[in-house]
Amino acid sequence: MDAPPQGYRTNVGICLANPSLTKASPQAPILLICALGLSCPIPTYSRGGIDAGEEPRAAAVRELREETGVTSAEIVAEAPNWLTYDFPPDVREKLNARWGTDWKGQAQKWFLFRFTGNDDAINLNGDGSEKPEFAEWAWMTPQEVIEKAVEFKKPVYEEALKHFAPYLQSDPTPSS
Numbered sequence: 001m002d003a004p005p006q007g008y009r010t011n012v013g014i015c016l017a018n019p020s021l022t023k024a025s026p027q028a029p030i031l032l033i034c035a036l037g038l039s040c041p042i043p044t045y046s047r048g049g050i051d052a053g054e055e056p057r058a059a060a061v062r063e064l065r066e067e068t069g070v071t072s073a074e075i076v077a078e079a080p081n082w083l084t085y086d087f088p089p090d091v092r093e094k095l096n097a098r099w100g101t102d103w104k105g106q107a108q109k110w111f112l113f114r115f116t117g118n119d120d121a122i123n124l125n126g127d128g129s130e131k132p133e134f135a136e137w138a139w140m141t142p143q144e145v146i147e148k149a150v151e152f153k154k155p156v157y158e159e160a161l162k163h164f165a166p167y168l169q170s171d172p173t174p175s176s
Helices: 019-024 056-068 089-099 142-148 151-168
Strands: 008-017 030-035 046-049 073-078 083-086 105-115 134-140
Touching: 008 056, 008 151, 019 105, 030 142, 046 056, 056 073, 056 105, 056 134, 073 151, 083 151, 105 151, 134 142, 142 151
Parallel strands: 008 105
Antiparallel strands: 008 030, 008 046, 030 134, 073 105, 083 105
């Protein structure tokens, strides 16, 4: 699927992995953030809409900076397909009222970033260009991410992490 399906809000999903923390786990931990107004610890990835005429890769870099303040990161991989999920009826009603739209759900282009900075570079006030959206953050294993995700997003998280799994290993060198 080269183009997102009709009827879905296009956005990017961002998986920010911290390879410097792999000593404690066989997989690089992933940054999870908790949205303001949600009952934490329901986590989410950094994510956001794609502006008109904006390429998904540029949107991912912009959204990461706007939402987390992180500029010390590099794109390592991109999921090959758009991944979609439908909003549950109550979520759809609330979001569409806020956005003035009638989206069925979201179509996301996912990117894996390697964090190259220090934890003090993570600032949930973002870069100051947007109103903050998140209240808390933590590094979690990919399995923890899936376990804590809201049900309707789990299949997308699982699919994204399946694409990124080879890049999340503590020793990315293939064994002979």
